[in-house]
Amino acid sequence: MPLVPMRVLLDYAAENDFGVGAFNVNNMEQIQAIMTAARETESPVIIQASRGARSYSDDAYLRHLMLAAVELNPDIPIAMHQDHGNSPATCFSAIDQGFTSVMMDGSLMDDGKTPASYEYNVDVTRQVVEAAHPKGVTVEAELGCLGGIEDGHGAGLTGAEALAHLTDPAQAEEFVAATGCDALAVAIGTSHGAYKFTKKPTGEVLRMDVIKEIHRRLPNTHMVMHGSSSVPRELVDIINQYGGLISETYGVPVEEIQLGIQHGVRKINVDTDSRLAITGAIRKVFAEKPGAFDPRDYLKPARAAMAEVVKARMIAFGQAGHAGKVPKVSLEEMGRRYHDMAPAR
Numbered sequence: 001m002p003l004v005p006m007r008v009l010l011d012y013a014a015e016n017d018f019g020v021g022a023f024n025v026n027n028m029e030q031i032q033a034i035m036t037a038a039r040e041t042e043s044p045v046i047i048q049a050s051r052g053a054r055s056y057s058d059d060a061y062l063r064h065l066m067l068a069a070v071e072l073n074p075d076i077p078i079a080m081h082q083d084h085g086n087s088p089a090t091c092f093s094a095i096d097q098g099f100t101s102v103m104m105d106g107s108l109m110d111d112g113k114t115p116a117s118y119e120y121n122v123d124v125t126r127q128v129v130e131a132a133h134p135k136g137v138t139v140e141a142e143l144g145c146l147g148g149i150e151d152g153h154g155a156g157l158t159g160a161e162a163l164a165h166l167t168d169p170a171q172a173e174e175f176v177a178a179t180g181c182d183a184l185a186v187a188i189g190t191s192h193g194a195y196k197f198t199k200k201p202t203g204e205v206l207r208m209d210v211i212k213e214i215h216r217r218l219p220n221t222h223m224v225m226h227g228s229s230s231v232p233r234e235l236v237d238i239i240n241q242y243g244g245l246i247s248e249t250y251g252v253p254v255e256e257i258q259l260g261i262q263h264g265v266r267k268i269n270v271d272t273d274s275r276l277a278i279t280g281a282i283r284k285v286f287a288e289k290p291g292a293f294d295p296r297d298y299l300k301p302a303r304a305a306m307a308e309v310v311k312a313r314m315i316a317f318g319q320a321g322h323a324g325k326v327p328k329v330s331l332e333e334m335g336r337r338y339h340d341m342a343p344a345r
């Protein structure tokens, strides 16, 4: 089946009370790892690429790699998502490249660093919704600002500053009505990257209560948790055992994500855990076989290590076993549905 609109996966996930992992990719091995995990667990998948990933891999390579994933896995619904589009132009170019979902991150200005005003956010998000929906393409928006920086994108907020930029549930209600976005990324104290928390997070720093309140006000809005790698100790230990240097750090516990899923979280963004798995596997080969120089000697174990972590997340988020049950809806059909749903102006 061709790439599917992300909204179809999220609607189906909401009806069946589970979450869908959205895994970041930059290259062939990462796409293969996700597809292996999806096949082995019979999971629908969201594959996402940041602006940095698109420029690293080049859009044309990425597009053809995704077409290969579709060709080789005809029974698995796959949505292709632009992660953190910094401007309407970035989202429009993703749509031109065949992405079936885009994130317009209007929580930041188009430099991807400076927190933007609410009005700016509504304006750019609305522009993207108006262009994307007639084509059946899904739009994720963000309200509030996440901590950290990913691929150069992010305000780099930490500690008290990050807590000052959490999503305001009352404003979320207004924002969703004003923009018509399909999914909303919420700021609840998570951040991109490996260094999220200095100890196992409590409710003071990981504000699951904000998710519950947004879900109470907006029971039909799909929430997105960014910065949701769990940073497993075992993966960090492998890196450090083989010459790496990752300091003591804590991620988002899988149980907290599962709690979020019970309260309206439908998309869970995971990148760092894949990166840790890949790096640990490569370091191990380099340490144990200093004579190895065929890239396959280390890329194969790296790919397998990423597949394992992705598989574990797919099972934990509840998407496993659902690949064959997601309704088959094309972009064209989705475009017609948005047209019928649109309020008369």
Ligand code: 13P
Pocket (backbone or CB within 6 Å): 024, 083, 084, 150, 191, 192, 193, 194, 225, 226, 227, 228, 229, 230, 269, 270, 271, 272, 273
């Ligand atoms: P992690 O760095 O926690 O994997 O988050 C990734 C992410 O949110 C991508 O948008």
